[in-house]
Amino acid sequence: MMGSGGMIVLDEDDCMVAVSKFYLEFTVEESCGKCTPCRIGNKRLLEILEKITKGNGTMEDLELLRELAETIKDTSLCGLGQTAPNPILSTLDNFWDEYVAHIVDKRCPAGSCEDLLTYSINDKCIGCTACARVCPVSCIEGKVKEKHVIDTDKCIKCGACYDICKFGAIDRG
Ligand code: SF4
Numbered sequence: 001m002m003g004s005g006g007m008i009v010l011d012e013d014d015c016m017v018a019v020s021k022f023y024l025e026f027t028v029e030e031s032c033g034k035c036t037p038c039r040i041g042n043k044r045l046l047e048i049l050e051k052i053t054k055g056n057g058t059m060e061d062l063e064l065l066r067e068l069a070e071t072i073k074d075t076s077l078c079g080l081g082q083t084a085p086n087p088i089l090s091t092l093d094n095f096w097d098e099y100v101a102h103i104v105d106k107r108c109p110a111g112s113c114e115d116l117l118t119y120s121i122n123d124k125c126i127g128c129t130a131c132a133r134v135c136p137v138s139c140i141e142g143k144v145k146e147k148h149v150i151d152t153d154k155c156i157k158c159g160a161c162y163d164i165c166k167f168g169a170i171d172r173g
């Protein structure tokens with residue numbers, strides 16, 4: 001349950017860890033602060049999710065997430081706190097692999113968590129130079145009509161090359 005009276009459609013481009021974070025940000029904002037589990041517990045849950053989406057999570061964090069989420073659900077005073085952890089519990093049950101990919105592979109399968117994205121150029125590149133010209137940190141090199149290459153150490157993951165390439169030659173994942 002992520003709300004009431006509505007249906008939310010998500011596809012493979014939606015990261016389920018980020019979706020959980022989105023809903024938790026809302027409840028942290030809306031918490032009236034009267035009871036401790038909701039006021040403090042949800043903030044701790046949010047911190048853990050932020051850690052995972054930045055690629056700094058551990059498998060122990062997943063155990064902590066579940067334990068804390070269940071405690072908040074059981075001990076909060078009103079419906080807001082009692083339902084706030086639902087997106088986390090639900091996605092842990094149904095999209096466990098996505099959490100693991102963020103933690104173990106440092107990869108966001110949906111390609112949505114910016115800190116985990118990497119950009120590279122594939123063999124479709126025709127060497128038009130458009131990406132090199134828009135890159136704000138000049139980390140793309142290559143000659144005209146030859147395949148270009150991204151220096152991933154310098155890349156700031158702005159996505160400008162991905163947006164401008166008309167040949168599907170930039171991989172993001
Ligand atoms: S669970 Fe309800 S009463 Fe408790 S802090 Fe959250 S909003 Fe307030």
Ligand code: SF4
Binds near residue numbers: 124130131132164165
């Ligand atoms: S914009 Fe695309 S085709 Fe052009 S050089 Fe860059 S990667 Fe290659």
Ligand code: SF4
Binds near residue numbers: 156157159
């Ligand atoms: S994502 Fe941005 S910084 Fe990275 S290579 Fe592409 S244009 Fe350059």
